[in-house]
Amino acid sequence: MDYLTIIQILDSMLRLSAPLIFACLAGLFSERSGIFDIGLEGKMLASAFFSAAVAAATGSVWLGLMAGLTASMILAAIHGFASITFQGNQLISGVAINFLASGMTALIGQNWFRLGGRTPSLSGDGRFLPIEFPFAESIGKIPFLGPIYSELLSGHTILVYVALLTVPFTWWLLFKTRFGLRLRAVGENPEAVDTGGVSVSFLRYRAVLICGLLCGLGGAYLATGMAAGFIRDMTAGKGFIALAALIFAKWRPAYALYACLLFGFLEAIAIRYQNITIEGVGTIPVQFMQALPYILTIVILAGLVGKAIPPKAGGEPYVKER
Amino acid sequence: MKIIKGTFASLLALLFMGANLFAEPAIVFDIGGKFDKSFNESAWNGAEKWKSETGGSYREIEIQSEAQREQALRRLAEGGSNPIVMTGFAFGSVLDNVAPDFPDTNFAIIDFVVDQPNVKSIVFKEHEGSYLVGLIAGMTTASNTVGFVGGMDIPLIRRFGCGYVQGVKAANPDINVIQNMTGNDPSAWNDPVKGGELTKAQIASGADVVYHAAGGTGVGVLQAAADAGILGIGVDANQNHLHPGSVLTSMLKRVDVAVYNSFSEGMDLNTTIVVLGLKEDGVGYALDENNQALISAEVLEMVEATKASIINGDTVVHDYTTDDSCPAS
Numbered sequence: 260m261d262y263l264t265i266i267q268i269l270d271s272m273l274r275l276s277a278p279l280i281f282a283c284l285a286g287l288f289s290e291r292s293g294i295f296d297i298g299l300e301g302k303m304l305a306s307a308f309f310s311a312a313v314a315a316a317t318g319s320v321w322l323g324l325m326a327g328l329t330a331s332m333i334l335a336a337i338h339g340f341a342s343i344t345f346q347g348n349q350l351i352s353g354v355a356i357n358f359l360a361s362g363m364t365a366l367i368g369q370n371w372f373r374l375g376g377r378t379p380s381l382s383g384d385g386r387f388l389p390i391e392f393p394f395a396e397s398i399g400k401i402p403f404l405g406p407i408y409s410e411l412l413s414g415h416t417i418l419v420y421v422a423l424l425t426v427p428f429t430w431w432l433l434f435k436t437r438f439g440l441r442l443r444a445v446g447e448n449p450e451a452v453d454t455g456g457v458s459v460s461f462l463r464y465r466a467v468l469i470c471g472l473l474c475g476l477g478g479a480y481l482a483t484g485m486a487a488g489f490i491r492d493m494t495a496g497k498g499f500i501a502l503a504a505l506i507f508a509k510w511r512p513a514y515a516l517y518a519c520l521l522f523g524f525l526e527a528i529a530i531r532y533q534n535i536t537i538e539g540v541g542t543i544p545v546q547f548m549q550a551l552p553y554i555l556t557i558v559i560l561a562g563l564v565g566k567a568i569p570p571k572a573g574g575e576p577y578v579k580e581r
Numbered sequence: 582m583k584i585i586k587g588t589f590a591s592l593l594a595l596l597f598m599g600a601n602l603f604a605e606p607a608i609v610f611d612i613g614g615k616f617d618k619s620f621n622e623s624a625w626n627g628a629e630k631w632k633s634e635t636g637g638s639y640r641e642i643e644i645q646s647e648a649q650r651e652q653a654l655r656r657l658a659e660g661g662s663n664p665i666v667m668t669g670f671a672f673g674s675v676l677d678n679v680a681p682d683f684p685d686t687n688f689a690i691i692d693f694v695v696d697q698p699n700v701k702s703i704v705f706k707e708h709e710g711s712y713l714v715g716l717i718a719g720m721t722t723a724s725n726t727v728g729f730v731g732g733m734d735i736p737l738i739r740r741f742g743c744g745y746v747q748g749v750k751a752a753n754p755d756i757n758v759i760q761n762m763t764g765n766d767p768s769a770w771n772d773p774v775k776g777g778e779l780t781k782a783q784i785a786s787g788a789d790v791v792y793h794a795a796g797g798t799g800v801g802v803l804q805a806a807a808d809a810g811i812l813g814i815g816v817d818a819n820q821n822h823l824h825p826g827s828v829l830t831s832m833l834k835r836v837d838v839a840v841y842n843s844f845s846e847g848m849d850l851n852t853t854i855v856v857l858g859l860k861e862d863g864v865g866y867a868l869d870e871n872n873q874a875l876i877s878a879e880v881l882e883m884v885e886a887t888k889a890s891i892i893n894g895d896t897v898v899h900d901y902t903t904d905d906s907c908p909a910s
Contacts, residue, residue, distance in 0.1 A: 267785045271778060375616035375643070380804065380823070486774045487804050490797065491614075493774065530761075530775065531782045545734070546765055 262403070266410045268527050273415060274485060276523030277422040278303065278494075281477030282501030283508070283515045284429050285470040291433065291510060292466030293446040293572040295349045298338055298356030299474055300498025306331040306478025308364035311378040311489035312371060314385045320483050323385070327482075328475035334360065335471025336464075343463050346576030357498075365491050376491040378482075387416035387484040416484040418476060423516075425473065430512040442466055446570035449577040459577045474498075503556050509567050525552040606631075606844045607640040607662035609653050611669035613770040614643055617797035620836060623818040624668040624691070627837030631844040639844065647767070650675045658683040664701075664850045666843050667691070668836065670737055671767060676700065687850035689843040691836055692737060694854055702854045703839045707737070708744030709891055710832045710864030711792070712898045713884055714814050715748020717830055717866065718790040719756050720880045721812065726757045728783035730776060730802045732795035733769040734762035736902045741794035741816070741832075743907035744898055750909045751887070759783045763798050773801025780805035780813075790814065790829060803828060812875065821871040829875050831867040838863070860892045 282299045289296040306327035314323025334356050341352040365376040372378055392413035399409030433439035441462055445452045449459045481497075482489045500522055508514035529548040608628050615625040628639055640662055642653045650672055657665050658679065664687040667676065673693035680688055680697040689701040696702075718727045729745055731738040746758050761779045763769035776798035780791050784805070791806050792814035793799035799816060800823075806813035807827035815821065815831030822828075835857065843850060857863020866884065868876065890896040899908050 264785075267782070271782065275778070375614040377614075377616065380800065481774070486777065486801060488773075488800075490771060490773060495768075495772070495774075527778075530778050545762065549764065 263406060263410070264531075266406045268524070268531055270411050270414075271527035271530065272520060272523040273411070273419055273423075274523075275526045276519045277415075277419045278477040278481050278485070278497050279501050279504060279519035279522055280422040280426065280516060281473050281480065282498050283504045283519050284425055284512065285473035285477070286502055286505045287429065287508075287510055287512065287515055288433075288442070288466045288473070289470035290505065290573055291446045291570055292442050292463045293449060293570055293575065293577070294339070294342055294463055294467055294470075295353065295574045296338065296467075296470060297350060297353035297499075297502065298334065298360075299470075299501055300494050300496070301353075301357035301360030302331040302334045302471055302474035303478035303481065303498055304357075304364055304492070304494045305334055305360040306475040307482035307493055308360075308368060308378070308478075308489045310475075310479035311381060311482035312368065314381055314483055315372070315378045315488070318383070318385050320381070320384060320386050323483055324476075324479045327479040328472055331475030331478060332468055332471035335467050335474070339464050339467035342576060343460050343467070346578060349574055349576075361492060364489070368489065368491070378489040381483060381487045385483070386487050387418060387480070389414045389416055390420075416480070418480040418484050421476065422480070425476075426512050426516045433512065438465075443570075445577075446572055449572050453577070453579065463577075500552070500556070503560060506567050506569075507556075507559055510570065522552055522556075525555060604661055604663040604848060605637070605639055606847065607642070607657045607665045608840065609650075609657070609665065609667040609672070610641065610643045611667075611671060611770070612644060612646075612767045613796040615641070617771070617800075618818065618820060618823065619796045619799055619815075620817040620834070621668055621796070623834070623836040624666075624840045626818070627840030628666075628844060630837065631841050635845075637844075647671075651679060654679045654688075655682075658686045663687055663848055664689055664843055664846070666840055668840075669693075670735065687848070687852060689839075689850060691839055699852055701843060701850050701852045703843070704854070704856050705834050705836075705863050706856065706858030706898075706900070707741050707794075707832070707834060707864060708747075708898045708900050709859045710834060710866065711741045711744030711794075712748035712751070712891070713859075713866045713888060714792060714830055714832045715745035715750075716752050716884055716887055717748075717876060717880055718745070718792060718812075718814060719749035719752025720883065721829060721875070722756060722790050724787045724789045725753070725755060726759065726787035726789065728759045728780070728786075728788035728791035729761070730779050730783070730791060730793040730795055730799070731760070731762040732764075732793075732798055733767060734765050736905060738762065738794050739905075739907070740901040743901035743909070745792050746907065746909045747898055757787075759786055759788055763795055770796035770798060772798050773804070776801035777805040781809070784809050784811060792816070792832070794832075815867070819867040819869065821867050821869055825871040826875070828872060830872055833865045833867050835863050835865075858891075859888055 309330040310323040310327030313326035314320045338352050341347040342349040368376040395409040395413040399405045445462045504518035507518040610621045613621050615621045666689045668691050670693040676695050680700050687699050691703045694702040729742050749756050780802045789811045793802040794816045803813040807824035812829040814829050817834045820831045
């Protein structure tokens with residue numbers, strides 16, 4: 260494996276990790292505030308569909324992005340309404356969101372475009388195009404460090420950079436602001452927050468809406484950045500892998516980034532090396548390489564991660580004592 | 582989720598079936614869906630052509646999961662459809678069980694041989710068509726590296742790949758061919774994101790022509806090729822128009838003709854094994870206004886000569902499925 264191949268794998272890793280990072284941070288906001296959310300998948304799917312559909316209809320990827328974010332935040336608001344205002348079961352509400360998104364996108368897509376649930380292929384301004392950094396070509400000629408700049412860092416769509424920047428922003432928001440302190444407190448001990456005169460419901464609604472916003476970015480990236488159009492069920496379990504990454508990361512932003520990059524890396528390896536021959540061991544079959552991300556998820560969650568303690572009030576609707 | 586969808590679909594199907602007792606033909610599409618711009622869409626085009634020419638009507642089911650294969654066939658047969666055409670090798674084992682239960686109904690299966698008295702099996706010599714597009718790719722590549730992206734890893738798709746490699750090597754034995762498969766289950770037919778990533782990886786390794794045999798996944802392959810400014814090669818249907826100027830050619834597999842003929846034969850379906858190759862115009866390569874500029878007169882001449890030589894038997898293209906191995910790689 261030469262140096263340039265490693266760079267290319269890492270490049271692929273960044274592309275594949277971006278939707279996971281968005282979804283994982285989305286889950287982080289929601290769960291830190293005490294609202295479990297297994298509807299990440301559904302919100303991403305809805306956003307993927309509406310961003311691609313509106314981008315296809317208007318020819319503008321930015322309008323598409325707005326539509327995707329709106330769709331995702333509406334679903335987030337429904338989840339919030341069910342689990343905060345009506346104090347319903349958060350898992351059931353999340354499952355319902357997933358069902359709703361999966362069925363709704365296929366149905367609306369079929370009625371709208373008559374292409375069997377997919378949107379037309381996007382082109383030109385209808386999708387996010389890679390951004391080349393300035394002087395990428397000339398800097399790329401510098402040995403060793405050059406390719407890192409020109410191949411690895413340059414040439415992604417804007418949403419990949421947004422995903423990476425969201426990580427420090429999330430850390431700052433959660434750990435350095437008053438809003439963040441309250442948000443974490445409401446996930447650990449809502450009674451104390453309530454006693455302090457801060458509205459538990461309002462805080463949780465804000466967290467859930469941020470979750471919707473981030474899921475929306477992730478979904479829009481899938482349909483308009485990574486692929487060029489929506490296909491049925493295109494999220495393919497990414498929302499659930501993001502949830503696994505969230506537990507793996509113990510609900511911390513920096514670890515969430517590492518976990519998502521790891522999953523992205525494994526996927527990139529599996530795509531590039533379908534058959535790896537190791538001296539003395541023989542050939543590792545392609546099936547094993549493709550299953551590796553999932554096997555590792557189980558191994559990591561079962562043993563390596565240590566004790567992952569979720570926010571204490573997570574999953575519990577808050578009922579004011581009367 | 583899928584189960585609920587499936588039950589609902591079959592209930593609906595049942596409702597519609599009961600109302601109609603005339604022998605209409607029917608078609609069942611595989612999981613890629615009838616708008617995969619490739620295999621299933623080609624089948625659908627054939628059915629639509631029959632419909633517009635004869636004014637008849639037909640029934641169709643797009644299955645969503647493995648479990649629906651048998652359900653769909655039984656519902657259609659019970660509803661009196663005749664003949665019932667299904668697209669895809671994956672129906673093979675199911676049809677083998679279903680066909681004896683409906684001796685008065687004729688079935689036609691594409692891409693698989695089912696040995697039952699009431700089944701017409703239509704198979705294509707994809708290796709011959711793939712050989713020709715491989716030859717074009719081999720004569721076009723400037724980097725001496727070309728790629729192949731298959732859908733689900735099955736012998737049928739290996740047959741595409743093997744024919745392609747033989748064609749490439751016929752143009753120049755030193756050309757390196759990178760081969761990848763998308764996955765091991767039917768979802769590999771409908772994963773453009775992964776198709777795009779595989780293509781990007783091949784491009785990074787130097788490929789400047791990439792051929793796909795991956796149904797809906799191929800949409801992502803051709804997209805990635807067009808984005809990177811290299812050439813893609815389409816499959817099954819003529820995909821030259823998807824990215825004009827960036828699709829070198831398409832390996833045509835006339836699934837549409839197979840469906841059209843089966844529908845036309847109607848109740849008198851010729852229940853034998855039909856093998857369609859270059860000779861029968863069952864496979865070929867696409868040349869139209871979108872790729873004219875990409876294929877030089879020299880290449881065209883060579884390809885036509887090779888085509889004639891395959892048809893008269895002078896050039897023999899090895900079929901992967903006969904011995905599960907490929908002489909070239």
